[in-house]
Amino acid sequence: MHGSSVLHTFTNTGFDSTGRRFPGFPKTSDTRTHILAAREALQLILSTGDLLSIDGVGPNQSLVLVAFDEVGQPRLENLGLTPTGQVEIVNFDSARFSGWVRAQGGAGQIPCHRLDQTTEPVILRAETPITVWVIRPLERSELIQGMETGCVSIQHKSAAMSDPYLPPLLGDTRDEFTVPKGRAIAYELKAGEFAQIIDVEGQQCSDFMALRADGLDRGDEWMIDSTATRSMVRRAFPGPGLLDKFYDREMRPLLNVVQDTCGRHDTFGLACTARGYEERGFPGHLNCSDNMSNALAPYGVTRRAAWPAINFFWNTWVNPATHHIQTEESHSRPGDYVAMRAIEDLVCVSTACPDDIDPINGWNPTDVHVRIYRPETPIRRAVAYREKEDAPMSISQESAFHDRLAPLTQHFAPARDLWAPVSYPAHGTLGEYWACxxxxxxxxxxxxxKFDIIGPDAEALLQLATTRNVAKLPVWRGSYTLMCDESGAVIDDGTLFRLAPEIFRWCCGSEESGRALQTLADERGLQVRVHALRGAMPNLAIQGPNSRDLLRNIVFTQPHVPALDHLKWFGVTVARLRDREGAPFMLSRSGYTGELGYEVFCSKSDAVAIWDAVMEAGEEFGITPMGSAALDVIRIEAGLAGANAEFAPGVDAFEAGLGFAVDLTKSDFTGKAALERNAREPRRALKGLLIGCDDVPAHGAPVFAGERQVGVVTSATRSPMLEHAIAMARLSVEHAENGSELEIGQLDGRMKRLGATVSDIPFIDPQRKRARA
Structure with a gap:
């Protein structure tokens, strides 16, 4: 790594003098894993010899496979299968499948092969190039009632050898090339074209800079300016959405980020320099700044000893205690990428960093690949989502309601693996707040x-996993509850509904609680299945004092289930839209606002119809679409806990203000011993702070009693109803008495403080009378 091994020269014959890959460069096969939930349809493009492995088809479940040749004709035999029936469009969310079939000129009945319960993986081989659709059928009513849902794992292993770790193409490319490790390549982007910067092997860094082509023609070097960009977007890292652009020093946008699968970058540091290596004892070491100068020289760009750059995949952060810039190994995985759209004609340069004396790329410089896509390529905005660090990556999707949301707002933000509206400009956050x-x-x-927990031991599992007494939960009732780890820290919170004696539905915030349920079931040998519904059941929250009146116009229930007017707080039922033939959905009297409210859970196939019915029925009641910004104001006023705010790793349920959801009289549950100990001698408590001004402190702001910090702000907002700022804060019990006068520190608490009075939470309607109305 040091001395004579420093990267001065390259002997890799896989590249020509420009860095473009020669034919015959070492290649590798590719395996991709997909998870298929109930009513989903997955399209796979198979080449000759590709293998398809299917695992996890459980009891009373099935998969449907459909195969088409290159001209769109059914060809199950090319996958070694025989037809066993016809595709039933109504049994899955078929819009994408049906659109694809129509585009191929297909119509009428489509032969399929039905695959029932498997005890071991089924492996299929493509005899010719084919398109395969794998469908997980389930009737809509069965989905809503929690009957035999579940996910299936599908692996597609490519037989053909491909360039190492390159992700699938995003569309029609104009050019692509590899930047060898320790090199830089300059290239041109026309306005509207897309550049995809790919980390080939993972944990590599790639410096990037762009200059306006029209400026270079005049002898002006208008390039990405870090100060202007930080000022314009008010953030330091790239991200899709409205705050995603890179600007020059005249505040003119040059590029915007369209997709980012890594999410951790240092966008405004310097590329590595010769001086940086010299001062650490490595004179003559290759460096990105010199490489960038050399690559840009043919465009007449002035040479620089140190180039500012967007440092893609460089895992850098500011230490909150010392404010020092720190760095560690990159978060990027093989094939991670950033895709950007050029707003102007640009000259760009990309590097593959040669740094082998720092952890930024694991001390192992590797290649970077660049693809340039034509302007007409339909690359949608997206970020990567992984359920956990080693889980397969998925790109953020549009919600099942998106066709109705998109005409109303352009302000979306990632909500796990979906785009969710932040606000609607016709009403604004404040208008949405008052409408609720x-x-x-x-x-x-x-x-x-959402998770369905099904089987004879479902109740036993949930008794062990959650903090409330599930044995007391009747059918058609729900309960707000927690899942904790052994230390009593909250893993997740959510609502547990009982749909039948042996069927529960857990609606929560993260996939970790689903994994914890499965682990506990396996450890105890319980007869239970934990089914992740993934994206199969979109849902709407209908909240506010007029919500019940609205729903009376569209909800139909059968006599054997609770009617709308019979639902008490946290009651649940299954209903249909308007009449017995309407779209089925689960209806619960629940929400995250503290107001009277309901939630509707439906099939993706019925999402648009249900949205339309809700909006039509709501016109007379003043219905308003609401985004996440208004919801955050309302939930803080209502004293409702948020993940990574009120509860977070290292914070037990009582310190998170969630002791009301803990039943210590239960015989046992995960974390009980720790919570019993902490309940006897609490050290911190979650309380409210009434702030005597409109200044809103930041999450994590310190709370002081004199010179000593005695707490920390977990969430804060300006309350439109109280007409001043409020906050929830975790305080030492010695300073948590109502009426205590404390101060919230701004500017580290030294230069500015906000006076605050300790109070109970909720701030509004402490008896929850509005929700119980």
Whole structure:
């Protein structure tokens, strides 16, 4: 790594003098894993010899496979299968499949092969190039009632050898090339074209700079300016959405980020320099700044000893205690990428960093690949989402309600693996807030995670896993509860509904609680299945004092289930839209606002119809769509806990203000011993702070009693109803008495403080009378 091994020269014959890959460069096969949930359809493009492995088809479950040749004709035999029936469009979310079939000129009945329960993986081989659709059928009513849902794992292993770790193409490329390790390549982008910067092997860094082509023609070097960009977007890292652009020093946008699968970059440091290596004892070491100067020289760009750059995949952060810039190994995985759209004609340069004396790329410089896509390529905005660090990556999707949301707002933000509206400009956050308080709102909450827990030991599992007594939960009732780890820290919170004696539905915030349930079931040998619904059940929150009146116009229930007017707080039922033939959905009297409210859970196939019905029925009641910004104001006023705010790793349920959801009289549950100990001698408590001004402190702001910090702000907002700022804060019990006068530190608490009075939470409607109305 040091001395004579420093990267001065290259002997890799896989590249020509420009860095473009020669034919015959070492290649590798590719295996991709897909998870298929109930009613989903997955399209796979198979080449000759590709293998398809299917695992996890459980009891009373099935998969449907359909195969087409290159001209769109059914060809199950090319996958070694025989037809066993016809595709039933109504049994899955078929819009994408049907559109594809029509585009191929297909119509009528389509032969399929049905695959029932498997005890071991089924492996299929493509005899010719084919398109395969794998479908997980389930009737809509069965999905809503929690009957035999579940996910299936599908692996596609490519037989053909491909360039190492390169992700699938995003569209029609104009050019692509590899930047060898320790090199830089300059290239041109026309306005509207896309550049995809790919980390080939993972944990590599790639410096990037762009200059306006029209400026270079005049002898002006208008390039990305870090100060202007930080000022314009008010953030330091790239991200899709409205705050995603890179600007020059005249505040003119040059590029915007369209997709980012890594999410951790240092966008405004310097590329590595000769001086940086010299001062650490490595004179003559290759460096990105010199490489960039050399690559840009043919365009007449002035040479620089140190180039500012967007440092893609460089895992850098500011230490909150010392404010020093720190760095560690990159977060990027093989094939991670950033895709950007050029707003102007540009000259760009990309590097593959040669740094082998720092951890930024694991001390192992590797290649970077660049693809340039034509302007007409339909690359949608997206970021990567992984359920956990080693889980397969998925690109953020549009919600099932997106066709109705998109005409109303352009302000979306990632909510796990979906885009969720932040606000609607026709009403604004404040208008949405008052609509929820005084009339009725509808909000897309499809980012919630849902799990069905089914089987004779379902109750036993949930008794062990959750903090409330599940044995007391009747059918058609729900309960807000927690899942904790052994230390009593909250893993997740959510609502547990009982749909039948042996069927529960857990609606929560993260996939970790689903994994914890499965682990506990396996450890105890319980007869239970934990089914992740993934994206199969989008949901709407209909909240506000007029919500019940609205729903009376569209909800139909059968006599054997609770009617709308019979639902008490946290009651649940299954219903249909308007009449017995309407779209089925689960209806619960629940929400995250503290107001009277309901939640509707439906099939993706019925999402648009249900949205339309809600909006039509809500016109007379003043219905308003609501985004996440207004919801955050309302939930803080209502004293409702948020993940990574009120509860976070290292914070037990009582310190998170969630002791009301802990039943210590239960015989046992995960974390009980720790919570019993902490309940006897609490050290911290979650309390409210009434702030005597409109200044809103930041999450994590210190709370002081004199010179000593005695707490920390977990969430804060300006309350429109109280007409001043409020906060929830975790305080030492010695300073948590109502009426205590404390101060919230701004500017580290030294230069500015906000006076605050300790109070109970919720701030508004402490008896929850509005929700119980």
């Amino acid at each position: 308080r005084q009339a009725v709102t509808v909000q897309d909450m499809s980012g919630l995670r």
